[in-house]
Amino acid sequence: MAIIEVRDLGKRYGPKIAVDAVSFEVAEGEIFGILGPNGAGKTTTVECVAGLRKADRGSVSVLGRAPADVRSAIGVQLQSSELPERIRVSEALSLFSSFYPTPADWSARLGLSAHLKAEFGQLSGGLKQRLSIALALIGSPRVAILDELTTGLDPQARRDTWSVIEEVRSAGVTIVLVTHFMEEAERLCDRVAVFRDGRIAALDTPSGLVSRVDGSTRVRFVPSVALDVTLLEALPEVTGVSSVGEQIVVSGSENLVHAVTSLLARKQIVARQLRVDQVSLDDAYVELTGGSGAEDH
Numbered sequence: 001m002a003i004i005e006v007r008d009l010g011k012r013y014g015p016k017i018a019v020d021a022v023s024f025e026v027a028e029g030e031i032f033g034i035l036g037p038n039g040a041g042k043t044t045t046v047e048c049v050a051g052l053r054k055a056d057r058g059s060v061s062v063l064g065r066a067p068a069d070v071r072s073a074i075g076v077q078l079q080s081s082e083l084p085e086r087i088r089v090s091e092a093l094s095l096f097s098s099f100y101p102t103p104a105d106w107s108a109r110l111g112l113s114a115h116l117k118a119e120f121g122q123l124s125g126g127l128k129q130r131l132s133i134a135l136a137l138i139g140s141p142r143v144a145i146l147d148e149l150t151t152g153l154d155p156q157a158r159r160d161t162w163s164v165i166e167e168v169r170s171a172g173v174t175i176v177l178v179t180h181f182m183e184e185a186e187r188l189c190d191r192v193a194v195f196r197d198g199r200i201a202a203l204d205t206p207s208g209l210v211s212r213v214d215g216s217t218r219v220r221f222v223p224s225v226a227l228d229v230t231l232l233e234a235l236p237e238v239t240g241v242s243s244v245g246e247q248i249v250v251s252g253s254e255n256l257v258h259a260v261t262s263l264l265a266r267k268q269i270v271a272r273q274l275r276v277d278q279v280s281l282d283d284a285y286v287e288l289t290g291g292s293g294a295e296d297h
């Protein structure tokens, strides 16, 4: 069942079209990723889903209602979340807890226990980030919107945060995750919408996005005897053949390996130094967004 439905969403800032005809659904319990270069409209879209920004066009429903009517069911961690400099971590947690009938405390799990007395203004960027995640989850939301969840975290803290997100999902929370990190999307997301210039350029599972790239699989080998490459080119699974010295590199679709090895077996040719590579979500992203840098934050 869809817990979030976005239909034909449109938003301008003056002459600038930030979001244009964006539609998608998020199923209950899903981790839905939103990827795209800077300025592609990701934050504007999630702000509309959270009920924090009014769209010019289209509709958003969360749990079948307008987001503004179900605010307590939506937890939001946005890029710009700022707190007063002097507020202590413990004070922020109890203040936010007081807004909700059944608050949930994720602070220990997010590594904040040793920093409860620290003032917000003294926290490192990573700790501020973790506090903002704890505050987004404090109201036991049905839907959590996390914008650039792990930006500013070191690799270990990023992995720890991923484990927390997996726990949050196991607790039944649906998650919308805006990210610049392909590894994060690949690890966490069930489906990913790739935004480009205010529109969704592609929406699929991470592996589905990869398989859209032409020549997403590459087979490299050195044939035991000279091989007529036109035989390889004639295979329907093959999109390209090149040679580097003795090595032959064949690109093509998912079933490429079987097609190539069957041909070699028929010709009684042994494939030496056989290697198979798959393009990464990074490669797919670059192709789908026209080469914009993904991790330029």
Ligand SMILES: Nc1ncnc2c1ncn2[C@@H]1O[C@H](COP(=O)(O)OP(=O)(O)OP(=O)(O)O)[C@@H](O)[C@H]1O
Binding pocket: 013, 016, 017, 018, 036, 037, 038, 039, 040, 041, 042, 043, 044, 045
């Ligand atoms: N309040 C605003 N006033 C004017 N223009 C805005 C405003 N907020 C965003 N924009 C513009 O709208 C476009 C989309 O911005 P948005 O923040 O939604 O993109 P984004 O994909 O989240 O980018 P980023 O990855 O940099 O956060 C950008 O061109 C941005 O400059």
